[in-house]
Amino acid sequence: MIYHDALEPALDYARQALEKMVGHNVPATPSNFTVWYTHVSGREPDLTRMISILIDNNQDFTEAVCADLYAKFFTSTATDDTLHETTARIEAELQRILGYVGDAGEGASEYGKTLASAEGDILGAKDVDGLKGAITKVLSETRKMEKVNMALENQLAESTSEVGQLRDDLEDMRKEALTDALTGIANRKLFDMEMRRQARDAMEAGESLSLLMLDIDHFKKFNDTYGHQTGDEVLKLMAATMDKAVKGADICARYGGEEFAVILPHTDLAGAIKVANGIRERISTKKLMNRTTNENLGKITVSIGAGIFEFGEPLGDLLKRTDQSLYKAKAMGRNRVVSQEELRSDALDFD
Helix, strand or coil: CCCCHHHHHHHHHHHHHHHHHHHHCCCCHHHHHHHHHHHCCCHHHHHHHHHHHHCCCCCCHHHHHHHHHHHHHCCCCHHHHHHHHHHHHHHHHHHHHHHHHHHHHHHHHHHHHHHHHHHHHHHHHHHHHHHHHHHHHHHHHHHHHHHHHHHHHHHHHHHHEEEEEHHHHHHHHHHHCCCCCCCCCCCCCHHHHHHHHHHHHHHHHHEEEEEEEHHHHHEHHHHHHHCCCCHHHHHHHHHHHHHHHHHCCCCEEEEEEEEEEEEECCCHHHHHHHHHHHHHHHHHHCCCCCCCCCCCECCCEEEEEEEEECCCCCCCHHHHHHHHHHHHHHCCCCEEEEEEEHHHHCCCCCC
């Protein structure tokens, strides 16, 4: 991971990281420093939540715990290694298949020579014994060829099965890399990929593309009151509710922390606002219950910003505009939808 902090904040983050590592008896290794530097800088809300849960539960930061934190949040190298290993296994299986085919080709060539030789023997046979010997030779070589073909068939079936399994493994890895582990919806990486693809498709087809940015209201207070594990359940509920509220072509994603996003292809701003209000109403009408204690946890609400892609603009402009709409919704009292048009109306004034 590459950081671009200015010198002063970088030094402050480094100092805080080392202080916390010493306070929790965390060995000062490079990987542990990466974890705690990222934690104090606030770059990874999920990492911060995980560390907070461990601290709240008086968990010791053992070597295994530290290694698990690093693996969960800084695993690009590990993923690359796994991908490389799987690819190498596929290449090895393909080489085996090529070897089988090559052996079969050599066997077929030898069998062809035997048949050609047998033809001469049969035609040149002067008596029954000579003809019988020629035919026996052909039958013997034919049985050998049958065995070779059967062995080849079995080997090819085995290799095909192995390649199929490896292909499935690669697909699982791809999905895992693009899915948020907690909520099961698209993660930030897939969101960025889909935004680029959908913007390109929208411009090519001349169709609308809208974006929603959603944030759970007062989520930090909810976490502090009921604990991070309950907070995680709320995030899962939020994702599931969003997923049910959108149509097939729409893409729900966890943008980071308690912030979510929905990409809405073929949807104008009015349609996006309608979808946003549908999500908002579904969330606000749900009562939260602790199934273990039957405690009523009240309700949660969301604030939503809605924006529409303007052909040719940098996607960063759309994200910024939609995010500004979200924060205006919060400033106006939360539990509401604000579109980018309301930002523009604020900017108008008489000269």
